[in-house]
Structure formats: structure tokens, C-alpha cells
Amino acid sequence: MSASLNYPLRFQPIFHHALWGGRRLATMLGKPLGAGEDFAESWEVVDHRQDQSVVLDGPMAGQTLHALVCDHADELLGRHAGRERFPLLLKFLDANRTLSVQVHPTDEQAARLEPPDLGKTEAWVVLAKEPESKIYAGLKPGVTRLRLQQALEDGACEACLHTIRPALGDCFYIPAGTVHALGAGLLVAEIQQASDATFRLFDWNRTDADGKPRPLHIEQALATIDFNRGPVEPQRPCPADQPGRERLVESDTFVLDRCTIHETFVVGGDHRFHLLVVLAGALEWSGVDAPLRTGQTLLLPAAADPGELVLRRGRGDAEGGKLLGAVVLDIYLP
Numbered sequence: 001m002s003a004s005l006n007y008p009l010r011f012q013p014i015f016h017h018a019l020w021g022g023r024r025l026a027t028m029l030g031k032p033l034g035a036g037e038d039f040a041e042s043w044e045v046v047d048h049r050q051d052q053s054v055v056l057d058g059p060m061a062g063q064t065l066h067a068l069v070c071d072h073a074d075e076l077l078g079r080h081a082g083r084e085r086f087p088l089l090l091k092f093l094d095a096n097r098t099l100s101v102q103v104h105p106t107d108e109q110a111a112r113l114e115p116p117d118l119g120k121t122e123a124w125v126v127l128a129k130e131p132e133s134k135i136y137a138g139l140k141p142g143v144t145r146l147r148l149q150q151a152l153e154d155g156a157c158e159a160c161l162h163t164i165r166p167a168l169g170d171c172f173y174i175p176a177g178t179v180h181a182l183g184a185g186l187l188v189a190e191i192q193q194a195s196d197a198t199f200r201l202f203d204w205n206r207t208d209a210d211g212k213p214r215p216l217h218i219e220q221a222l223a224t225i226d227f228n229r230g231p232v233e234p235q236r237p238c239p240a241d242q243p244g245r246e247r248l249v250e251s252d253t254f255v256l257d258r259c260t261i262h263e264t265f266v267v268g269g270d271h272r273f274h275l276l277v278v279l280a281g282a283l284e285w286s287g288v289d290a291p292l293r294t295g296q297t298l299l300l301p302a303a304a305d306p307g308e309l310v311l312r313r314g315r316g317d318a319e320g321g322k323l324l325g326a327v328v329l330d331i332y333l334p
């Protein structure tokens with residue numbers, strides 16, 4: 001008989017390098033980075049082809065997330081069992097340079113790709129920024145396919161993009177079909193469908209380390225953009241049904257809540273998995289004597305008993321100021 005999957009899972013983060021990366025995954029999120037100045041992404045929870053999260057401890061230590069989806073579907077996914085792989089991908093991104101302007105397909109469009117993939121709807125929560133940091137999200141009102149095409153030919157795509165200077169904690173919801181780019185200086189948590197389907201529209205007329213421009217996918221991007229979508233503004237958080245919980249995104253693909261925890265906070269017991277991401281402060285899971293620090297992630301399987309996140313240290317403690325509580329994202333399927 002196999003061990004049962006009823007405890008909160010921690011995974012080994014998977015680091016990705018890029019020219020636009022930096023060191024903030026270590027300095028702000030406590031990631032154990034090696035040497036180098038180009039750490040761009042920390043994939044916290046992923047089951048996408050060869051990219052596989054591996055369980056760190058407990059009876060499932062060493063197993064991939066995909067193996068858990070295959071062998072423990074009911075325990076892991078509960079009411080959402082019956083999927084071939086884990087549907088969501090969670091990462092942190094450290095963007096020290098502006099990322100390329102891109103767009104992702106819907107599930108329908110991505111199913112026709114070779115090889116087929118999921119669509120990619122995503123959301124960001126801003127964890128750090130520079131005073132001048134920008135987010136590009138959606139097209140300016142009235143930008144048609146023709147106008148965008150002309151701007152791309154002129155190398156002047158930026159004039160078509162809705163541009164925002166985000167505040168710390170802002171959440172942006174980017175459904176498939178929405179043109180977007182993260183600007184220089186941003187550190188974000190990103191939740192997305194577990195997909196790699198990206199069409200690059202514009203790369204700011206840049207070249208890579210070898211002096212070559214990166215490939216663009218302009219035709220596919222233009223065919224994928226939802227030209228009715230318009231500008232994207234930060235989400236307006238709404239109170240949810242538990243004190244300290246606010247809803248940032250409620251969509252068909254995921255729900256994203258932000259929880260502020262002053263003492264204890266109950267999660268789970270609703271036959272669905274929960275991805276819990278600590279954005280500030282330190283906590284522990286009830287009965288498990290292992291700290292859960294800023295930048296760490298837990299996957300609570302659907303079969304786990306409901307438990308409590310217990311505050312160890314809030315945001316304000318270090319400065320000796322007033323206690324602000326810990327901040328945790330709770331991500332789950334609707």
C-alpha cells in the first residue's frame with residue numbers, strides 16, 4: 001500500500017537564468033542561489049513536461065509533482081481530479097530589464113499548437129519595484145490590428161501599449177489574449193496556467209549576448225491578441241468570506257486571495273488543493289515545527305485535514321514598529 005498524501009508539500013525551487021535576471025530572489029525572498037547575477041525566475045510549483053517540482057520532505061520526498069498527479073489524483077486534486085497534470089504554475093520573477101512584449105493563447109488556440117499545450121492566463125502581484133518601474137498591460141483604447149501592425153513595422157510598439165506605474169502589492173490579471181510586459185525593476189509573484197505557449201510581439205529592438213535579435217512570432221501574436229480587451233488596470237481587492245482574506249482574482253482558471261494573518265488562519269478542508277505563498281512575515285503550519293518564511297510555498301493537498309497557519313513573525317517586528325501580520329497568497333481552482 002502506498003503512503004497517503006495528506007500533509008502540506010514543500011518543493012525544491014527550480015531556478016532559471018536570463019540576461020534580465022538579478023539577485024533579488026536571494027536578497028528579498030531567501031532563495032538559496034549559487035553565484036551569478038542573472039537569476040530570473042524561481043519556479044515554485046510546476047508540472048509541465050520536463051519541468052517538474054520535486055517534493056522536499058515527508059513520505060513523498062523525491063517524487064515529482066507529475067507522479068503525484070498520476071498516482072494520488074484524488075488525494076491531491078480532490079474535486080478537481082481527472083486532469084492529466086497539475087493545472088497551475090507558480091513562479092517568482094526578478095525583472096531587472098524590461099521583458100519582451102508578449103501574448104498567450106487561449107486553451108482552444110493552444111490545443112492546436114504542435115505540441116498541444118494549455119492556454120495561458122496569468123496574474124502578477126508586485127513584491128518590489130523601482131520608482132520608475134512600469135507594467136505594460138493591454139492596448140490603449142482604439143488600437144486596431146492595423147495600427148499595431150504599423151507600429152511594429154516602425155519599431156514603435158510602446159505607443160500602442162497601456163502603461164502603468166504600479167504600486168507595491170498591486171495585482172494584475174492578464175487573461176489569454178492580453179498583450180503584456182513586465183518593466184525593469186519589478187519583482188513579482190506570478191500564477192499562471194501550466195503552459196509554455198508564448199508569442200513574442202516586440203523585443204524593444206534589442207539583441208541578445210551574441211548580437212542577434214531574439215525570434216519574434218508576430219503573425220501568431222496578432223492572431224492571438226484580443227483587440228477588444230483594452231487597457232488593464234490593477235485589480236480592486238474585494239473582501240472575502242473570512243476575516244483577513246481579500247480576493248484579488250476570481251476567474252475560470254484560478255482564484256487568487258491575499259490573506260493577512262495576525263494570529264492564526266484556517267485553510268483547507270474544502271476538497272480542493274491550495275497553493276500558499278508567503279509574501280511577508282514568517283509562519284508555521286499547525287503541528288509542523290518548520291518555519292514557513294517569506295518567499296516559501298506550500299501545496300496543501302485536497303485530502304489534507306484543514307490546518308492553521310500560525311504567525312511566528314509579522315512584517316513590522318524587525319523594525320520594532322506595530323505588528324502588521326504576515327501576508328500569504330492562497331491560490332486554488334474555482
Ligand SMILES: [Zn+2]
Nearest residue numbers: 102104122180
Ligand atoms: Zn506572460
